[in-house]
Amino acid sequence: xxxxxxxxxxxxxxxxxxxxxxxxxxxxxxxxxxxxxxxxxxxxxxxxxxxxxxxxxxxxxxxxxxxxxxxxxxxxxxxxxxxxxxxxxxxxxxxxxxxxxxxxxxxxxxxxxxxxxxxxxxxxxxxxxxx
Numbered sequence: 001x002x003x004x005x006x007x008x009x010x011x012x013x014x015x016x017x018x019x020x021x022x023x024x025x026x027x028x029x030x031x032x033x034x035x036x037x038x039x040x041x042x043x044x045x046x047x048x049x050x051x052x053x054x055x056x057x058x059x060x061x062x063x064x065x066x067x068x069x070x071x072x073x074x075x076x077x078x079x080x081x082x083x084x085x086x087x088x089x090x091x092x093x094x095x096x097x098x099x100x101x102x103x104x105x106x107x108x109x110x111x112x113x114x115x116x117x118x119x120x121x122x123x124x125x126x127x128x129x130x131x
Contacts, residue, residue: 004056004125005055006034006054007033008034008035008045009021009033009035009089010037010038010039010042010057010068011063011089012063013060019114020089020117023118027122028121034054038064038067039065039066039070039071039074040065041065042075043074046081053084055085056085057075057084057085057087058108059086059088059090059104060090061090062092068088068090068099069098069099072099072102072103072104073102082103086105087104087105087124088104088106089108090108092109093107093109106127108120
């Protein structure tokens with residue numbers, strides 16, 4: 001099982017942030033979650049390395065200022081962040097191929113159910129992501 005100890009969630013929706021944090025705590029009580037409101041905020045978090053550089057990034061696509069596609073494109077061009085697995089976490093199922101081509105390792109469609117989100121996160125935690 002993959003041990004993601006530091007998780008960065010990039011999402012501008014407070015309800016989605018709260019649901020994700022609760023589901024993550026259910027799946028892995030030892031994981032630390034850090035949040036960013038959009039791609040610009042996430043780049044600041046990465047630049048300052050406080051909290052530490054995350055083991056994995058969960059990324060929403062539809063956000064203000066810098067959306068998920070823009071963030072993913074930029075972060076995968078930077079050598080210091082290129083090895084961080086990025087998992088898209090979006091309401092839209094339409095960008096799976098595009099985000100995979102840009103370097104995302106997985107694509108999760110946001111679930112309406114807490115139980116379904118926990119099941120998806122358990123699946124993610126069981127994958128041998130190559131870094």
